[in-house]
Amino acid sequence: MLISMNWISEFTDLSGIDLKDLINRFTLSTAEVEDIYEKGKDxxxxxxxxxxxxxxxxxxxxxxxxxxxxxxxxxxxxxxxxxxxxxxxxxxxxxxxxxxxxxxxxxxxxxxxxxxxxxxxxxxxxxxxxxxxxxxxxxxxxxxxxxxxxxxEDVVFEVDNKSLTNRPDLWGHYGIAREIACLTKRPLKPLEVLDTKQFADFPKVPVTVENTEKTYRYSTITASNITRKLSPVGIKIRLTYCGMRPIDLLTDLTNYIMLELGQPMHAFDNAIIKDIRVKTFDKSFEFRTLDEVNRTIDKDTLMICSADGKPAAIAGIMGGQLSCINENTTGLLLESANFDSVSVRKSAVRLGMRTDASARYEKTLDPEMTVPAIERFLKLLTEADKGIQITSSLTDVYVKKYAIVNIDFDKAFVDKYTGISISTDHITETLTALGFIVARDGDNFSVTVPSYRATKDVTIKADIIEEITRIYGYDNIEIKSNKSLLSPVHHNSSREDEYRIKQLLADRFGMNEVHTYIWYDSKSNKELGINTPPNVRIINSVTAENDTIKATLIPSLLNIVNRNAALIPEMGIFEIGRVTEGFKEDGLCRERKKLGIVIASRDMTEKQTFFQIKEIIENITYAIRNCLPAYQNTEISKNCNYIHPVNSAVIRIHERVIGYFSGIHPKVRERIDKKLNLAFAEIDMDDLLELGKETIKYREISKYPGIYIDYSFLVDKEKRYEELQRDISAFRCEYLKSYGVVDVFEDDTLLKGNKSITVRFEFGSDERTLESKEINEMTEVLLSILKEKGIHLR
CATH class of the missing domain: 2.40.50.140 (Nucleic acid-binding proteins)
Structure with missing residues (x-):
């Protein structure tokens, strides 16, 4: 938003003040200034x-x-x-x-x-x-x-609109002038207006507000005998410098008042619009706006209409083509209204037309500004066009008034929160200059918040502290060390481990963390054909479909994949959250913290996603507990029909089951996406974190070369590598450095109920190079031990 210092000087004396220094003080106290422009020097x-x-x-x-x-x-x-x-x-x-x-x-x-x-x-x-x-x-x-x-010649500065979101009073020059008057300790001049009370005996404009939820106040008046078409040059200059295009006198004045007071206005041709109805419609229709675009108006959009129901403007956003001011206009019906901020914002988004007016209404404007805006408009109009005539009294339909906000505090409260001693006189002067009504009894204050600050900004005592300190100047507060009792923070290793897991999944595997509700989404589960076991239910749930607390995270994560599958072909998501598994003996829920992981891909095969999950699990257990898990293909749960009947396994560490991982069941995958391969895992965090960390053993790297030998052993098809590992451990040899699986080969035709497991052995010494004779002797002992256990070379 662009602010003219010439315009500001109309409301407070700026003589003898360095304007750039003043703008810098405004940045520190009120709102961020993005740039300063010097106009007219060229x-x-x-x-x-x-x-x-x-x-x-x-x-x-x-x-x-x-x-x-x-x-x-x-x-x-x-x-x-x-x-x-x-x-x-x-x-x-x-x-x-x-x-x-x-x-x-x-x-x-x-x-x-x-x-x-x-x-x-x-x-x-x-x-x-x-x-x-x-x-x-x-x-x-x-x-x-x-x-x-x-x-x-003017100095114009640009304010960052985002810094004014909570300050609807600063969306006009007069509000900015109030701030600057307070900063410079100079008086704020009152607005010059035309008192409409003198027209109280004139006939009123018929105004009917049918939608009282979206309309807070609607004020209007009419005038005729308007002969001047173009604005005075001073108004044109200010509008241009502040980023608006001068059009004609009446349109320019509505824009001028909006930039001056922050109150949007609209001028209708009084020959076309003689009375007002504020309403919504039962069905959609086409409406041509001032920018000559036909727009579809739905039943939730508030409209300004004539008495016969013909639409004339979109409330708070833009007027219509039919009733707009034109070169033949000699009479106007002036609108100054206040509408529900949420309604205006939603309508603007639906229509795709955020205007200067809607941007201000979205900030929750002060309803008390509608009448002063009309009186200021009439003052400027009568100065520009001496022959105009006011033809009606002021019609003011005030539907909703905001409650008056009163805040009580004392000086001790201010001193405590600021850390400095600010005098009671300074507190009184600051708040009074900002428009607050201050009643003071010694060090006790009772403050009435002005209406233009009470709509969404100042509501509690902490807000008063902010008003006092920002005008006092944050840069004027002396830096001091606070004396306070410090106690060491209790070390929470579980929280650190959780964070390390999240960081590992995000950094190493590029996964995204999600958060789901604590209950099952029964409707979504039903769409995917997912059955969930009965569990703790919520009595009198607002939504009957969502009354069961989760016992597992996976269904919720699968629903996220389903909602995003069409847009994101590759995804990896995880969640650490609490679930319940029935009740404890004391009647309370048995809560467990679990980690759920899902990966989905169109590029990877089903097998690749399965082993990708396995790799993720091993990275987690090794990073957190310095160990690798073991797996076992067993039936996991009859109640979880989304788990693959074959491609699934439980996860064990030291014979303790901490979770499982699985491919998606084909029936569920068909409902999500036939071409999308999914795998998932669920780990009980409580079980995982209860396990102790294994000690990491280090050894010096030998300077002598080692030798690697691969053996392929023929074992029973059902025998797992873990069992073979136990058999190999019976071989005791000081020169055996390590061994590990290289490959597993299965073929019923060739091996007939058996499978081949290839193991790579590393032999070496830290003191010398081993001779081939020694190695042959060691391997013969190894093979004889395994032969006794029924394990033969392939």
């Missing part, structure tokens, strides 16, 4: 010029040869602007002057000498209008510097 030596004569250029149909009176001389000028006439007063840039980036020099144009330039509004920065020359009134003599009667 307009130099531009004066009022009187066009004395106009002749056609002999060699061009578009150019004219002018004689211009600049006050001290009459100069020649070649001009290409349309509509140039004798007697016109225009801004004239003299030779040696400057207009924006253009330095004015004496030049030859189309063979004719030109000593200066006649300017349009765009060229001197008054507006974006470049269709013709800017016509000045004749109240200023030729040669008068235009800066004497135009506020071209």
């Amino acid at each position: 307009i130099k030596n531009v004066v009022v010029g009187e066009i004395l004569s106009v002749k056609e250029h002999p060699g061009s149909k578009k150019l004219h040869l002018l004689k211009v009176n600049t006050g001290d001389e009459i100069v020649d000028c070649v001009c290409g602007a349309p509509g140039v006439m004798e007697g016109m007063y225009v801004p004239f840039a003299k030779t040696g002057g400057q207009v924006g980036d253009l330095a004015i020099k004496e030049v030859i144009l189309a063979g004719e000498r030109s000593c200066g330039m006649c300017c349009s509004e765009k060229e001197i920065g008054v507006s974006e209008d470049n269709t013709g020359l800017m016509v000045l009134d004749k109240s200023h003599a030729p040669g008068t510097d235009i800066r004497e009667f135009m506020e071209l």
Whole structure:
């Protein structure tokens, strides 16, 4: 949002103040300033010029040869602007002057000498209008510097809108002026308004508010005999400098008031709209807005209509094409209203049209501003167009009033939270300057929050502390060390282990953490054909479908995969959460903390996803407990029909089952996505973290070469490598460094009920190089031991 310091100075005296320093103080106390712009400094030596004569250029149909009176001389000028006439007063840039980036020099144009330039509004920065020359009134003599009667020089700063989200009072210049008046300790001038009470005997505008939930206040008045079409130059300049395009007098004034007070307004052509109904419709319809776009209005969008129900504007967002101000408008019906912020935001999002008005309504505006905005509008209108007539009294339908907020506190509370001693006089002066009504009894304060701060900003004592300290200046608070009792934080190893698991899954495997509800989503489970065992239920659940507390995390994670499968072909998600497994003897739920992991892929095969999960499990157990788990293919649960009947296994550490992992059951996978391969695991965190860490043993690397020998053993098909490992451990040899499985081969045709397990053995010595004879003797002993156990080489 762009703020003009010239505009601010209309409401508080800024004389003798370094404006850039003041803007910096505003950043520190109120809202972040993104940039500062100096306007009008690039307009130099531009004066009022009187066009004395106009002749056609002999060699061009578009150019004219002018004689211009600049006050001290009459100069020649070649001009290409349309509509140039004798007697016109225009801004004239003299030779040696400057207009924006253009330095004015004496030049030859189309063979004719030109000593200066006649300017349009765009060229001197008054507006974006470049269709013709800017016509000045004749109240200023030729040669008068235009800066004497135009506020071209200005300092404009841009405020970051995000820093004003909780401050609806700062979405207008008057609210900013209040802050600056408080910072500079100078008085805030009251708004000059036209008192509408003098029109109390005039007939009222019929206003019916049918939707009282979305409409808080609706104020309106009418005026006629409007003859002036264009805004005064001062209004144009301020609108342009603040990022708005001047259009016509009535439209410009509504925008001007919005930028000044933060209160959006809308002007209807009173010849078309004579009365108002505020309502929603039962069905959708097409509505053409001011930007000449047909939009679909649904039944939740609040509309401003005429008495016969014809839509005239989208409440709080934009007016309609049918009732807009045009060049023939001589009478207006002025709207100044307050609408529900949530309703406006939702409507703007649905329609895809966030406007300056909706951006302000979304911030929860003060309903008390609607009438002052009308009175300020009428004051400016009567100054710009002396002949207007007010044709109605003020109609004010006040539906919802915010409760008055009173806050009591004492100086001790302020001192405690600020850490410094701020005088009671300073507290009183600060809050009073910000518009709070302060009642003081010694060191005790009772504060009434002004309406423009009570809609969503100041509600508790801590908010008062913020008001006091930010105006006092955070940079003025002396840095001191606090004296407080420090006690060591209890070391929570379980929490650290949980964090290490999360970090491992996120960093090493690129997985995303999710959080699901503590209950089953029965509807989603039913869609996937997932059965869940009976468990603890919630009495009088708000939603009957979600009344069962989870005993496992996996169904909820599978539902997340199902919702995202069409958009994300590769995903890995995990959750550490609590589940319940029935009741304990004392009647309380038996809670367990579990880790659920799911990976889904279209690129990996079913086997690859299965072994990817296995790799993840081994990384977790090794990182947390310095050990690798063992697995066993057993029937996991008859009640969990999403577990694969074959490709599943329990996870054991030291004979303790800590969880399981599995591929997805084919029937469930079909309902999610036939082409998506899934695998998942669930680990009981309580069981895992109860296990002690295994000691890591280190050994020095031998400087002598070792030897590796692979043997393929023929064993029973049902025999697991873990059992073979126990058989090998019977072989005691000081030179056997390590051994591990290399490959498992199964083929019923070739091996007939057996399988081949290839094991790689490493032999070596730390003192010398082993001889082949020694190695042969050791391996013969190994093979003989295994032969006794019925294990033969393939």
